[in-house]
Amino acid sequence: MRIAVAGAGRIGTMHATNLAGLEEFDEIVLYDPAARRARDVADTIGHKVTATDDLDALLDTAHGLIVATPTDTHPDLVRRAIAADTPVLCEKPLAPSLVEMRSLVPEIEASGVPVVVGFHRRFDPATVELYRRLRAGEVGTVYHVRAVCNDAEPPAREFIASSGGLFRDCLIHDLDVIPWLLDEPVTEVYASGSVLVDEAFAEVGDWDNVVATLRFASGAQALLSASRHDPAGYDCRMELYGSKDTLAVGLDARTPLTSLEPGGPRVRANAYRGFQERYRPAYIHELLTFAAIAVGEVANPSPARDSLLSLELAEACEQSVRSGLPVRVGAPVAV
Numbered sequence: 001m002r003i004a005v006a007g008a009g010r011i012g013t014m015h016a017t018n019l020a021g022l023e024e025f026d027e028i029v030l031y032d033p034a035a036r037r038a039r040d041v042a043d044t045i046g047h048k049v050t051a052t053d054d055l056d057a058l059l060d061t062a063h064g065l066i067v068a069t070p071t072d073t074h075p076d077l078v079r080r081a082i083a084a085d086t087p088v089l090c091e092k093p094l095a096p097s098l099v100e101m102r103s104l105v106p107e108i109e110a111s112g113v114p115v116v117v118g119f120h121r122r123f124d125p126a127t128v129e130l131y132r133r134l135r136a137g138e139v140g141t142v143y144h145v146r147a148v149c150n151d152a153e154p155p156a157r158e159f160i161a162s163s164g165g166l167f168r169d170c171l172i173h174d175l176d177v178i179p180w181l182l183d184e185p186v187t188e189v190y191a192s193g194s195v196l197v198d199e200a201f202a203e204v205g206d207w208d209n210v211v212a213t214l215r216f217a218s219g220a221q222a223l224l225s226a227s228r229h230d231p232a233g234y235d236c237r238m239e240l241y242g243s244k245d246t247l248a249v250g251l252d253a254r255t256p257l258t259s260l261e262p263g264g265p266r267v268r269a270n271a272y273r274g275f276q277e278r279y280r281p282a283y284i285h286e287l288l289t290f291a292a293i294a295v296g297e298v299a300n301p302s303p304a305r306d307s308l309l310s311l312e313l314a315e316a317c318e319q320s321v322r323s324g325l326p327v328r329v330g331a332p333v334a335v
Contacts, residue, residue: 001025001291004058004086006077007068008032008041008051011091014276015066016041018283020048024291029062031055032069059084064294071096071164075104082113087294089286091118092172094307096164098315101308108304114293116286117302119310121177123289124282126249130240131181133247140244142182145222147174147238150230152256152273154208157200165206166193167314171226174238175317176310178214178222181240186309188215190326191317197229212317217330232256233271234278250278 001024005016008030019028030051032038038051052058055077059065065081067074067090075095081088094117095101108115121127133139149170155163163169179186193207201208208228215221235257237250251257256271258264272278292298316327 001063001294002027002029002061003291004029004031004055004062004065005068006031006055006065007070008034008038009068012066012068013041013045014283015068015287016049017045018280018287020045022284022287024288029058031058056080056084059086062086064089064290066290067091070162071168075100078104078115079107082108082111082115085113087114087116087290089116089118089290092176092307093117093164093168093311093314094304095311096168098308098311101311105304105308114300115304116290116293116300117304117307118286119173119176119302119307120279120282120286121173122180122302123286124249124279125285127177127181127238127282130238130247130249133245134181134183134240138245139240139242139247142218142220142240142242144220144241145178145182145238146241147178147222147224148226148235149174149224150227150235152230152232152234154197154228157198160198160200160206161204163206165204165318166201166208166210166226166228167191167212167317168311171210171212171224171317172310172314174222174224174226175212175214175313176306178224178238179216179309179313180306182216182220182222184220185217185330186214186313187217187330188326188328189213189313189316189320191320192324193321197227201228207321210317210321212320214313230256232258232267234274235272236275236278254278 019025028049030038035053042049042051064087067077191212193210195202197208212224233256239248258267320327
């Protein structure tokens with residue numbers, strides 16, 4: 001299988017590297033508006049990876065396109081791919097705003113071309129197992145969910161301005177996966193944010209520490225938190241409390257957490273340092289699933305329409321922080 005990767009930055013390089021290590025993919029071709037960067041990354045990876053500066057010609061021969069460019073370029077690249085009848089795996093979000101996404105989703109659905117949104121937690125083995133247990137009734141009635149996502153180190157300043165903000169860049173993964181797991185509408189969000197790490201976040205109207213509460217139609221609630229700095233390491237985990245069981249995802253020997261209880265867990269030298277390391281199995285599973293979707297073997301577990309909800313919730317969280325008030329959500333999304 002020949003796969004095109006648009007974007008030779010951090011995420012595109014990760015995908016190209018992972019693809020090169022999988023026998024299911026014969027050739028990986030990198031494209032980046034900065035052609036030299038694509039060539040340099042291809043030369044560094046070497047095995048099976050080449051570069052091109054002609055994306056449209058590449059789309060005509062590729063079996064699939066991975067979009068790993070800045071968010072504001074996603075709609076154009078997705079449209080070019082579906083026009084070429086090329087399946088797409090697009091990093092989240094599909095578009096930088098809900099307005100743009102509402103116009104893009106119907107185009108995707110009308111095309112019939114598979115477009116997978118890269119919410120990698122839907123492909124994470126432990127999260128998939130939690131999904132299975134919930135659907136099998138093994139957890140019972142869900143009472144409460146707690147989720148945390150902390151970066152080990154703050155991002156570079158040049159990334160801060162273009163990231164889209166902490167809710168859209170980071171917490172949006174929880175805003176996607178938790179409603180997906182619970183499979184019921186969110187009715188209200190309340191969020192707050194602070195700037196405690198670097199004033200560079202405040203300069204672009206963002207926050208580096210946030211907390212959000214989701215209320216679901218059943219009355220279940222989820223408490224989410226995210227931070228741009230955790231000196232102990234990259235910490236991304238979730239706990240789900242139900243009437244039959246309590247389950248955790250992301251709690252293992254490398255979780256950067258120290259218990260002060262005798263015999264409790266301690267931070268180890270090999271604590272996770274970033275999302276690429278923590279979620280490597282999820283990214284590998286995502287790529288293999290995309291290959292199967294591209295040839296029509298499996299259904300799409302992360303379709304474009306689902307992305308409308310996570311971005312709606314991210315925008316509602318931002319509105320809540322700025323207003324200091326809860327925001328009602330959950331009305332049908334018109335597209």
